[in-house]
Amino acid sequence: MTVIFCLAGASVTSTGAVAFNRVSQNPLPSSYSSEANGYVTPVKSQQTQDCALYASMATFESALLREGYEIGDMSTDHVNVWATTRSNGKGWIRTTGDTNYGSATLGYLASWQGGVQVSDLPGFNVNDYQYGDEVPVGLARYGVTAARVLNKNNPAEVKRAIYDHGGVYTAYAHTAVCMNSDSTAYYMPESFTGWSQGHAIELVGWDDDYPKENFSNPRVSEIPSKNGAWLIKGSWGNSNSLGGFYWISYEDKYILHSRYQPSYSIERIEEINENKQLIQNEIFGATYEFGYINSPVVTYMNHFSFTDEFFMIDKVIFKCDNAGASYTLYYVPDKNGAPDSDQSNWTRLSRGIVPYNGYICDDISDFAVIHSEGSIAVRMDCSDIGKAASIGVDEWLESSNSYVFINESERGQSYIMVNNTIEDALDWYSSNNDDDMGGTFVIKALAVNNGDFILGDANGDGKVDINDATAIQRHLAMLQQITGKSLREADYNHSNKIDIDDATSVQRFIAGIK
Numbered sequence: 001m002t003v004i005f006c007l008a009g010a011s012v013t014s015t016g017a018v019a020f021n022r023v024s025q026n027p028l029p030s031s032y033s034s035e036a037n038g039y040v041t042p043v044k045s046q047q048t049q050d051c052a053l054y055a056s057m058a059t060f061e062s063a064l065l066r067e068g069y070e071i072g073d074m075s076t077d078h079v080n081v082w083a084t085t086r087s088n089g090k091g092w093i094r095t096t097g098d099t100n101y102g103s104a105t106l107g108y109l110a111s112w113q114g115g116v117q118v119s120d121l122p123g124f125n126v127n128d129y130q131y132g133d134e135v136p137v138g139l140a141r142y143g144v145t146a147a148r149v150l151n152k153n154n155p156a157e158v159k160r161a162i163y164d165h166g167g168v169y170t171a172y173a174h175t176a177v178c179m180n181s182d183s184t185a186y187y188m189p190e191s192f193t194g195w196s197q198g199h200a201i202e203l204v205g206w207d208d209d210y211p212k213e214n215f216s217n218p219r220v221s222e223i224p225s226k227n228g229a230w231l232i233k234g235s236w237g238n239s240n241s242l243g244g245f246y247w248i249s250y251e252d253k254y255i256l257h258s259r260y261q262p263s264y265s266i267e268r269i270e271e272i273n274e275n276k277q278l279i280q281n282e283i284f285g286a287t288y289e290f291g292y293i294n295s296p297v298v299t300y301m302n303h304f305s306f307t308d309e310f311f312m313i314d315k316v317i318f319k320c321d322n323a324g325a326s327y328t329l330y331y332v333p334d335k336n337g338a339p340d341s342d343q344s345n346w347t348r349l350s351r352g353i354v355p356y357n358g359y360i361c362d363d364i365s366d367f368a369v370i371h372s373e374g375s376i377a378v379r380m381d382c383s384d385i386g387k388a389a390s391i392g393v394d395e396w397l398e399s400s401n402s403y404v405f406i407n408e409s410e411r412g413q414s415y416i417m418v419n420n421t422i423e424d425a426l427d428w429y430s431s432n433n434d435d436d437m438g439g440t441f442v443i444k445a446l447a448v449n450n451g452d453f454i455l456g457d458a459n460g461d462g463k464v465d466i467n468d469a470t471a472i473q474r475h476l477a478m479l480q481q482i483t484g485k486s487l488r489e490a491d492y493n494h495s496n497k498i499d500i501d502d503a504t505s506v507q508r509f510i511a512g513i514k
Contacts, residue, residue, distance in 0.1 A: 028159050033205035033231055035245060039065040039166040040204050041073060043244030045237035049099045053079050054235035055169050055200035056105030060115050062166030062204065063266035064142060074115035077126045078135060079108050087131040090406040091284065096126045101404070102169060102200060102262050107285020107394075109266070110317070110359050111444075112143035112278045143278060145317055145446065146268035146361040152256035159206055161265035167202045167233070171260035172252060174199035177219045183240040185229070187215035187249040189222040198260050204245070205231035215249055224251040268361050270315075270446065277310040280444040281413040286319040286359075286392030287405050290439065292432065296382045298389035299417035301332060301339055301375040302443040308455070310447035311369040311488050316349065318378050319392025319442040321357040325382040329362060332375040334496065339375045339415050341422045346377070359392075359442075366450075370487040371496040375415065376445050395439030407439055414441040451485065456506045458482055458490035466510060472503040 034040050041061045046054050057074040064071045083092045083104045092104050108114050116139040118124075129135060150158050150168060161168050173196035178188040188196070210229035217223075229247040238244050248255050256263050270276070281302050290300070300318075316329050328351040332339045340346070349364045380389035397405040414425035429438035456464040458471040459482075472490055474480040475498060482490050482498070492502040492509075508514070 028156070028163060030209060031205070031207040032159070032163055034062055034066070034162060034166045035204050035231070035233065040202075040233055041065075043233060043237060044073075044076070044235055046076075046235040048097045050076060050080055051235050052100040052102055052105055052171075052200040055171070055202050056102070056109070057115055058202040058233055058235075059167045059169040059264075059266060060109055060144070062202065063269060066164070066166035067269060069142070069269075072117045072119045075118045075121050075124065077124055078116045078121060078139075079105055079114050081126055081129045081135040082108060082113055082132050084129075084132040086133040088133075088408070090408050091132050092405050093403045096129075102171065102260070102264075103285065103287055104405075106144075106147060106169075106262065106264060106359075107283070107287070109144040110147065110285050110319075111280060111283040112140050112272060113137065113283055114140050115142075116140055141272055143270045143272050144266055144268070144359070145270050145315060146266075147264045147359040148267050149261070149321070149357040150256065150263045150265060151258060151261075155250065158203065158256065158263075162203055162205060165265045165267060167204045168263060168265045169200065170203055170256050170263035171198050171200040171254075172248060172257070173197070173254040173259070178217065179246075180215060180217050183246060184242050185214045185247045185249075186232075186252065187217070187220070187224055188253040189220065189251075190253050191222065192220070192253060196254075200260070201235070202233040203230050204233045207231070207247070210247055212249070214247070224249045226251065230255065264358060267358075275449045276314075277447045277449075278444055279304050279306070279310070279447055282394035282407070282409075282440040282442065284394050284405070284407070286394065286442045287397050287407075288393050288395040288439065289321050289390050290393035290395070290441065291388050291390030293416070293418060294388050295418060296387070296389055297379065299330075299377050299379040300391045300441045300443065301377040301415040301417065301422075302441055303339065303373070303375045303412055303415065304445060305373055306369045306371065306447070308453045308488065309449045312448050312450055312485060313349070313364060313367045313369060313376075313445050314448045315446040316362045316364055316376055316378075317359060317444040317446065319359050320354060320378075320380065320390060321392075322354045322380055322382055322385065322387060322390060323357050324385045325354045325380055325387070325389070326384065327352060327354055327381070328379045329364065330377040330379065331367060331369065332377050333371055334373045334375075338412075338424075339377070339417075339422050341417070341420060343420075349376075366448075366484070368484045368487050370491050370498070372494055373496070376443055377417070378443055392442035393439040394442060396437045407437060409438050409440040414439075414443075453485075454489055456489060456492050456509060458486055458506070460486045460489075464506060464509060466507070469503045469506040469510070472498060472506065473500070476500060476503075
């Protein structure tokens with residue numbers, strides 16, 4: 001059913017505006033180097049078939065440096081262990097010495113599992129771990145909230161991503177035959193049919209006037225038809241006169257090719273602290289695009305639990321490949337333990353246009369979830385782009401009849417709504433795809449703790465007294481409105497609604513009656 005994409009290293013706000021980090025609108029120069037501007041860490045030396053780990057951490061480091069963060073080296077060993085098979089037999093089906101995948105490392109960053117700085121892992125040794133879930137967690141200082149998927153059909157967009165965010169993760173097909181004599185320039189012509197191996201790298205610059213003659217190579221009869229090349233940060237150490245960097249022609253057969261997807265830039269980064277929590281049902285990120293339903297409008301939901309500390313939703317993140325489509329975000333309360341199908345009870349959080357393929361981050365106005373259980377919904381409307389509505393999904397993958405990735409999906413995590421009917425995603429998979437493993441939608445909520453939580457403090461004055469019971473009664477009589485954080489604090493009985501029982505419970509608390 002699902003076919004593995006290519007392996008690197010192997011053969012809104014309520015007004016509808018999506019906010020992003022600084023993005024320059026200046027005209028792009030004919031040549032540029034993030035390395036020369038100090039946004040690139042030194043070239044490292046990969047140990048096994050782990051180029052994807054080095055390229056992804058290099059791209060993350062460049063994005064951080066471009067944003068002005070002072071960082072140390074990100075650990076490739078940490079992601080190497082994390083992206084191995086877990087003790088339950090699920091996750092990425094690989095050992096630490098095996099090839100890794102671009103989608104694995106992007107999911108690792110977007111799920112805030114890493115990257116982790118080497119300095120925060122004293123004495124870390126990959127040989128001390130057998131399973132991916134044994135790796136130390138909670139050590140990431142920065143999390144990715146938005147990432148743009150790129151391809152070779154739009155080189156200007158790739159250049160803009162390098163210029164604005166430091167670097168781009170991608171891959172190409174490598175063979176020594178196509179490298180020039182001093183290992184500083186690489187070109188595989190379209191006519192090449194010899195052996196090659198996928199190699200993940202970071203693009204850190206370009207030069208439109210890089211001479212095509214520099215790709216002259218006695219082992220390959222052709223040179224590019226035009227000047228121009230990408231500057232690459234490799235992972236083979238200080239291997240040439242450029243310190244391990246080298247050039248690859250714009251016309252190279254496989255650079256930025258879909259064969260080695262995804263190619264991506266990191267668009268937004270969030271500094272992690274104890275007052276933020278990424279609420280998610282999967283930690284591996286999108287391994288596939290759920291586009292099985294032939295309809296331009298589909299609503300996808302993830303069901304979450306919201307604690308008394310983290311119920312203020314600051315951002316919603318979702319993965320999709322529907323650039324140009326319309327989307328609307330909702331909060332959906334529960335009814336009988338599942339999302340309420342009565343849309344009059346939903347709260348619209350935001351709406352906008354999907355700006356690019358990839359991980360999208362919408363800065364919604366702070367929304368207080370008064371319920372302990374509820375769903376974040378993404379309604380995709382692809383009518384204007386002529387596509388079936390789809391969304392990123394954490395779904396099993398196989399290659400050559402063996403599993404590459406096995407998801408940990410469970411019922412009650414994701415739901416689908418089509419024609420006003422809501423169905424558990426795993427039930428849909430079973431009924432429509434004869435698939436009992438299914439998948440989990442990549443929809444995440446960033447919740448913040450913006451102050452001390454005081455149960456019963458309905459008027460927000462920092463204490464619980466008779467005025468709070470009065471505030472609840474006035475709210476029920478529609479004489480005043482309780483809003484924001486106070487809505488959660490007013491739900492004294494955790495019944496997922498505010499009613500007279502909450503006012504009575506506050507009065508009993510004040511009177512010392514249990």
